[in-house]
Amino acid sequence: MADPVAEFRARLAADRLHGASELARQSLEFLSELARRTAAPDPATLVADLCAAADFLVATRPSMAPLYNLLGRWKGELARCGHLPLAEARATAAGAAESVAAESKRAVDRAAGHAATRLGAGCTIATLSLSSTVAAVFEKLREAGVRAIVAESRPLNEGHRLAAALSAWHIPTTLVTDAALGRYAAGADAILVGADALTADGAVVNKTGTYLLALTARDNGIPFYVCCESFKRLSPSSEGPELEEMDPAELGAPELPGVRVMNPYFEVTPARLVSAWITEAGVERGPRAGATGCHQ
Amino acid sequence: MADPVAEFRARLAADRLHGASELARQSLEFLSELARRTAAPDPATLVADLCAAADFLVATRPSMAPLYNLLGRWKGELARCGHLPLAEARATAAGAAESVAAESKRAVDRAAGHAATRLGAGCTIATLSLSSTVAAVFEKLREAGVRAIVAESRPLNEGHRLAAALSAWHIPTTLVTDAALGRYAAGADAILVGADALTADGAVVNKTGTYLLALTARDNGIPFYVCCESFKRLSPSSEGPELEEMDPAELGAPELPGVRVMNPYFEVTPARLVSAWITEAGVERGPRAGATGCHQ
Numbered sequence: 001m002a003d004p005v006a007e008f009r010a011r012l013a014a015d016r017l018h019g020a021s022e023l024a025r026q027s028l029e030f031l032s033e034l035a036r037r038t039a040a041p042d043p044a045t046l047v048a049d050l051c052a053a054a055d056f057l058v059a060t061r062p063s064m065a066p067l068y069n070l071l072g073r074w075k076g077e078l079a080r081c082g083h084l085p086l087a088e089a090r091a092t093a094a095g096a097a098e099s100v101a102a103e104s105k106r107a108v109d110r111a112a113g114h115a116a117t118r119l120g121a122g123c124t125i126a127t128l129s130l131s132s133t134v135a136a137v138f139e140k141l142r143e144a145g146v147r148a149i150v151a152e153s154r155p156l157n158e159g160h161r162l163a164a165a166l167s168a169w170h171i172p173t174t175l176v177t178d179a180a181l182g183r184y185a186a187g188a189d190a191i192l193v194g195a196d197a198l199t200a201d202g203a204v205v206n207k208t209g210t211y212l213l214a215l216t217a218r219d220n221g222i223p224f225y226v227c228c229e230s231f232k233r234l235s236p237s238s239e240g241p242e243l244e245e246m247d248p249a250e251l252g253a254p255e256l257p258g259v260r261v262m263n264p265y266f267e268v269t270p271a272r273l274v275s276a277w278i279t280e281a282g283v284e285r286g287p288r289a290g291a292t293g294c295h296q
Numbered sequence: 297m298a299d300p301v302a303e304f305r306a307r308l309a310a311d312r313l314h315g316a317s318e319l320a321r322q323s324l325e326f327l328s329e330l331a332r333r334t335a336a337p338d339p340a341t342l343v344a345d346l347c348a349a350a351d352f353l354v355a356t357r358p359s360m361a362p363l364y365n366l367l368g369r370w371k372g373e374l375a376r377c378g379h380l381p382l383a384e385a386r387a388t389a390a391g392a393a394e395s396v397a398a399e400s401k402r403a404v405d406r407a408a409g410h411a412a413t414r415l416g417a418g419c420t421i422a423t424l425s426l427s428s429t430v431a432a433v434f435e436k437l438r439e440a441g442v443r444a445i446v447a448e449s450r451p452l453n454e455g456h457r458l459a460a461a462l463s464a465w466h467i468p469t470t471l472v473t474d475a476a477l478g479r480y481a482a483g484a485d486a487i488l489v490g491a492d493a494l495t496a497d498g499a500v501v502n503k504t505g506t507y508l509l510a511l512t513a514r515d516n517g518i519p520f521y522v523c524c525e526s527f528k529r530l531s532p533s534s535e536g537p538e539l540e541e542m543d544p545a546e547l548g549a550p551e552l553p554g555v556r557v558m559n560p561y562f563e564v565t566p567a568r569l570v571s572a573w574i575t576e577a578g579v580e581r582g583p584r585a586g587a588t589g590c591h592q
Contacts, residue, residue: 129474152547154450154473160549167552175549175557177450179474179505183563209475215511241482251448253456253471256463261471267479 004034005053013060016156016246016265020064020196021108021229022132027057028070028101029044035093047082050093051075062242063205063266065197066104069231107229110280112136115227118276118283119190121145126185128178129207130139130158131194133227135165142169149188151178153207155250155263178209182216191217195228200236202271202286206242208264214273217288223275224288230279241268299351300330307357311549312452312542312561314358316492316512317404317525318428323353324397331389339385343378346389347371358538359562361493361499362400370396372424403525406576408432411523414572414579415486417441422481424474425503427490428455429523431461438465447485449503451559453545474505486530487513493526496532498567498582501539504560510569519571519587526575537564 008030015023034053040046054071061067077096081089107282115137119125121144127134128151138148148166150173153159159175176184185191191213197205204210204226217224234241248261274286304326311319330349350367352371357363373392377385411433417440423430435443444462446469448455452557455471462469472480478558487509493501500506500522513520525537530537544557570582 012470151475152450152549154448154475157549163555164550164552167554170554173552173555175547175555176558177474177504177547179447179450179503180506180558180560180563182507182511183504183560184558191436207475208473208479212475212508212512215478215515216508219511251471251473253448254460254462256469258463258466259459259469259471262476262480263473264476264479267476 001162003243004038005056008047009057009060010035012057017133017158017161019133019194020061020066020232021066021104023061024066024070024231025101025104027067028074028104030069030099031057031074032097032101035090035097040086043084043086044082046086046089046093047078047156050078057131061244063196063244065234065241066229066231068238069233070100070104088251104229104231107231107280108133108136110203111229111278113211114280114282115192115225115278116140116144118225118278119146119192121182123147123189124149124187126181126188126213127151127162127193128159128181128192128209128213129153130162133194133229134192135162137192137227138166138171139169142171146171149181149184150175151181151209152176153253154178155246178212181209181213185213185216185222186220188222190223190225190261192225192227195226195232196266197241198226198228198233198277199240199268200234202274202277204269204271204274205241205266206269208267211267211269212268214269215267217275218273224273224275225276225278230281239265299590300334302353305353305356305436308353313426313454313457315427315429315490316357316362316528317400319357319360320362320366320527321397321400323363324370324393324400327353327370328390328393328397329366331386331393336382339380339382340378342382342385343374346374351416357540359492359540361501361530361537362525362527364534365529366396366400384392400527402577403527404432406427407523407525407574408436410576410578411488411498412436412440414521415488419443419485420445421484422477422487422509423447423458423489424455424477424505424509425449426458429490429525430488431458433488433523434462434467435465437465442467444469445477445480447472447477448472449504449505450474450543451548474508477505477509480508481510481512481518482516483490484518487518487520489520489522491522491528492562493537494522494524494529494573495536495564496530496533496534498570498573500565500567500570501537501562502565504563507565507569510565513571513587514569514584517587520569520584521572521574522570523574533568537562539563
């Protein structure tokens with residue numbers, strides 16, 4: 001029989017399209033199923049196996065703070081399951097995974113709500129890649145007459161997927177190459193990105209190209225907003241984000257002697273370039289808080 | 297019989313790989329041939345036809361100052377051909393085209409020499425796209441232990457061609473997406489780009505993505521050098537560069553209602569971000585002249 005943890009892990013490792021929050025929630029759903037079904041002779045073994053599975057998944061995508069934080073929170077809930085009868089332990093562990101995932105979803109929704117309020121009606125908002133949180137902000141603003149500028153986000157062009165969602169919501173959208181973001185984002189009212197993680201000092205781990213967007217925002221006096229659930233925060237004691245390098249072959253470049261092709265999905269944008277971090281708790285002003293967006 | 301001017305014009309319009317100087321020189325070579333071979337009953341008709349052909353080519357790529365400047369200079373030389381016997385008029389017009397092209401080539405070579413001296417040995421130099429002038433700088437530095445960081449330059453990835461040249465010259469090269477230029481160029485000693493045109497106030501018309509490179513340079517205290525022959529300068533009376541929009545289909549994005557795909561090849565980087573303009577005349581300090589490069 002195939003090992004379901006190894007199978008899910010392979011899917012998680014290969015996923016290039018979903019953001020960190022979404023993948024953390026998918027992981028919790030998987031762990032909930034695992035809690036209900038995995039073979040385990042007693043509650044203590046169940047808890048140990050589930051913890052090991054969670055750790056294995058967290059290690060798969062080290063750039064993604066929500067995996068660490070949400071699965072870590074779930075592991076905290078598992079502790080009490082070891083003292084319950086097996087069937088009850090399974091149900092409690094499964095329910096806890098579902099409730100952590102639901103909490104994350106509510107947090108994203110609330111963060112997106114704060115961002116939508118901050119941005120207001122009539123804004124032109126520039127972004128890159130596909131963040132489920134940024135998509136949620138646009139969805140909330142779909143009746144508000146906003147416009148979008150979206151970069152394709154090489155190498156896999158997941159910006160095309162965001163453009164498809166915006167198209168379905170009837171939000172007028174301009175789709176450009178990543179290189180053209182400077183020219184186009186310069187004309188936006190605000191720049192909005194999600195995050196795969198926030199470091200303890202507020203730096204933003206996000207899709208490569210985010211730093212260039214933040215520089216464009218500063219050079220044009222446009223606010224640079226980071227919207228994410230607070231589960232994206234790395235603890236001060238964490239060793240800092242590990243930035244995953246992906247397969248260079250995705251760039252489709254010729255193989256040449258002495259030419260190293262690098263394909264980093266993530267980069268760190270320093271906190272000094274952030275106008276505000278917007279989480280479920282509200283709007284936290286950043287060093288560039290002076291820049292005003294659309295309707296402030 | 298096919299019209300050779302229309303044929304060459306179509307090739308010029310479709311060329312997405314060569315820079316402005318190179319295309320201007322190719323145009324002069326074509327015009328030299330045309331001067332020798334085109335049907336013309338008398339010298340005055342010859343001159344009028346050649347002038348019309350030159351104007352036609354200039355209008356084909358309006359973003360490219362050297363086409364305007366070099367072909368304009370050649371047109372100036374044509375004036376005296378109208379008073380010569382036909383055979384001599386042909387030879388003079390052809391020779392003038394060749395000598396303007398040669399002058400441009402010498403200017404590029406001299407500009408590249410100044411840039412190579414400025415950069416010096418051991419530098420890591422970041423660039424994007426494929427500029428024949430930037431390539432000439434690297435060729436001059438190929439024994440000098442330099443390294444290169446090159447962006448692919450979507451949509452047509454002509455950065456791959458520069459990487460191939462660098463590979464042939466044994467210059468260790470890192471090839472990245474345009475989005476990753478911020479992260480990688482931040483670690484360079486200098487950023488070096490060519491130009492398709494320089495406006496009268498020193499702004500740089502160049503491949504889209506150049507503005508983002510210039511912002512990265514400033515944010516990291518790295519010099520941002522623009523190297524080109526002075527034939528790239530637009531006259532103060534010119535109406536400013538017309539920035540060509542290319543076929544959106546080149547991006548391979550899905551067609552979606554309400555989503556406009558934009559594919560501009562060129563953008564304008566303001567003079568305030570330039571550390572120095574390096575031409576055949578030498579190094580002219582820019583507003584960001586304070587930043588020091590590798591060996592200064």
